[in-house]
Amino acid sequence: YEGLKATFGTFLAVAAGINYVTDLALAHPESRFVISMSLGALVPIDASPELREAIDRAIAAGVVVVAAAGNAGTDGMAAPGSYAPVISVGASGWASYTEKYGYNGEWYVDGELTGGWWLQDVPEDNVYVSYITDFSGREKPSLGWVQELDVVAPGSWIVGPYPVGPGQSHLPWWSKGKGYGVGGQYYFVGGTSMATPHVSGVVALILQANPNLTPAEVEAIIRDAADPLPFKGEAKVFNIFTHEFELITWGYDGLNAVGYGLLQADTAVELAMACCSVTL
Template sequence: MRSRLARCSTVVVLSLLALAVAWTPVQAQGSGQVRALVQVADTGDQTLAHLSRYGSVDFVFPEIGFVAMNIKAKDARPGSALRSDPLVLSVSRDHQVSVHTHTGLLAWDQDIIDVERVHPAGDVQYDGTGVYVAVLDTGLVPNWQDYFPAARVASDLGRAFHSPVLGTPGSPSFTDTNSHGTHVTSTILGYSLYGLARFEGTAPGATVIPVKVLSNKGWGWDSSVIAGILYVANLKKDGVLDGPVVINMSLGGSEGSPAELAAIRYAIRQGVLIVASAGNEGEAGMGYPGAFAEVISAGAAGWVREWVGGRTWWQQDVPDPTTAADVYVTDFSSRELPGQELDVLAPGSWVVGPYLAYGAAHPPYWANGVPGQYYFLGGTSMAAPHVTGTVALLLQKNPSLTQAQAEAVLRSTALYIPPGSATVATPYGTTETFTWSSDATGYGLIDADAAVAATP
């Protein structure tokens, strides 16, 4: 793989752990209330008026027959009046979800999956042009145009569904003061580094739709994610989007939601492809929605030569061809448990991108040469957009590609990573040994070049 080197400012090291989110009755709005997803036979006005006796309605999802509500804790219990109501088919928890973050030019993460071979400067001419990528996350920082070309972000289609309690569903505000969504977007589109150099993304020609479904603290609810999925699916269904569409969800919770699965299936029926991170819970298993079989899920891998050769190691060449010996599986990347499905691995360790850790709500117009705007992040959150970007390349080649077909191509062309271990350098002058089994690897590390070549 060809390396494209440049002098860059030192990047600060940051590692964030995603929250473990087991569902216990979480209070919402007022004392004694919990969030729930109520399945009903219809979502008409009479039904909604009837449901109001149990609590307030946040979202209505007529496409899948669910209503997101805040209800009394006693109505969430078996045998409650709500569960026994003849208009109610089921009551499930509205689980809390969180970001899956653990910790021009080509960085190691794009190089190791052969992205440079499919961009216009490479052997093949694909960069995601004509493909829409909906990033369901924390939004984009206010100065996102410092990092991304304005033409590559469909800001007019950006929406916020992150807080039905505090805001209006469908609000055009997608401002990100967390920076997670901005970092994820940078992996897909690439980014400007201090205005001095530009680093490649996996699909720099794609058009990103920022959909804010997580709060600025990096967490949200199943219902907000469902609202975002259905919003994008209906843009496709109604012909607002004139090209293929793929959703990226670098987020998840510890339990699956039947309403969320229904929304995913609805979106897939509209022709929308869906990628999600596997989670950062290691041996505890995958998060949802990534664990659903319908979703293309991404675990996190790293390069064995991380932090070898100084602090600019991330710009150095990854030998071509990539071999299994070049790759390790991170310890935080969620392992596949029975009933869960891990599809592929992608770079998710020490990935550089814009991240305004010091006050994203009021960033400087341009902090040229001042540290604090770019960070290494690690997590399956970082792996997922590599997969999503690769899917965008496949859709540019074949706009009619289905979810099942894209998943099959990624699986069949991935570099198999056998169970094993690797000792890797750290930024602190020490080493760390990682060990993994077959439940951590899926079908292996994605190869963008091979996947494009194999796409019919």
């Protein structure tokens, strides 16, 4: 279900989408449902009682709700991601974008392929080369409302399908100007909106491994499986617009930008299999 048809919308529209999925879940108790929301606003969840009620109703029906932490950086987390019962997702980056580990990484452009292609093998146990993007929403208690960050996932220059016309591709700096010239195009974007579907996909794997889990148990598994990141850190990251390295820091202001750490799919599925009553 697509709740919003444009780049903006209202909490009432979001609530309507959530209620639609909840109705499906109630009508099909033999199935499990996951809501993935790459959206939000820098306001408390109580700014929209309808949205909060819709989320509470969904979770009570066994629907797992995942939402972006927002791109406000040190200004705080966006609702509904900041709402505690929701699995909230911040954005991380890693080695290939940093000066310390070589900004070319293992990326390359294969000019022999039609339109070109970019490949990368993300190393396992890569916490030591991960960083928190400067735009990723942090817990900011001074805003006066409760905010809870669960995990971070890749959200720095993620590639995905995007319906743009010729010449509109947002090409990464390492592509040397080569894009996808045939048929549909792909778009490189950074944001917690890109990080969120990573977690939603892992939630689906968790529920496939153990469909008896409650939303609260799924959230606990996502947290427990995460690889902890340092509360404070820094990285020199290549800016594709200025073509210069910029120093990015997190945690030195006392704001929690890492949550429980970096998403780990394999560990999460293993925990799901070991948890509670598993029926396969």
